Amino acid sequence: MILADMHNHTIISHGEATVAQMYEAARARGLSWYGFSEHSPLPPGYACPLYHGDLAEDFPRYIEEVSGLKDAASPRVLLGMELDWIPSRMPYMRELAARWPFDYVIGGLHFLGSLAVGSPKNWGRGESEEERRARFAAYYREMTRMVRSGLMNIAAHPDFIKVRCPESFHAWLDMPGSLELVREALRAMSECGVALEVSSAGLRKDFAEPYPAPAIMRMAAELGVSISFGSDAHSTADVAFAFERLAAYARSFGYSHSVAFQARQPFTLPF
């Protein structure tokens, strides 16, 4: 059984439930550890149209509410943040990561330059397969930089770029050289002590595949990369979503332990 769900959002960004409601769902699922990882406020010039309000203004309330649950016993609460990796804004990211006493920071690679990789507006608009392949390659080069930045403890949904184009992504992954780029990112994780997130969010999509795909899991296991489990829940129904399937998936590559982080230090949990 997976004991920790490390990736969860609330109504403060674009989730549907409050901190208290999400915690209650985690308790009902029988988790031992529950990590809140709300989105980071975006720097000037970037926007997410899905956010309900002004995240920069509301974020301190998130910190306060999660911190207020720190004494709760079952599950224990961890304070995290999913930090948008925007390398042109290094001082901004550093300042955010240092401003509050996070147990851990998840690196979210949602932008490639100014391209929002998850937005349906950016896919199927006449771009060629070659352009898509260039995006995939750029995505893994950026992931390597993100992992080596020292800002992150966990690399979120490590093939999120497939979300709007799973066939193209899998075709690219099968091409010579692609896995070499993935290997660079995984080697960085292994060397820097950054965990690879294994996420059930992909199981809620039409393609019904966890993040990351099997070829990436296989390579991660070979390189000894540690893993962290997350549901990327945006509602109470998503908390610990499909965790039995996710555990079986990770076990099929030889994993038997995941990591969680407290005060930025990893600890292992069996599953």
Ligand SMILES: [Zn+2]
């Ligand atoms: Zn994300």
Ligand SMILES: [Zn+2]
């Ligand atoms: Zn997320």
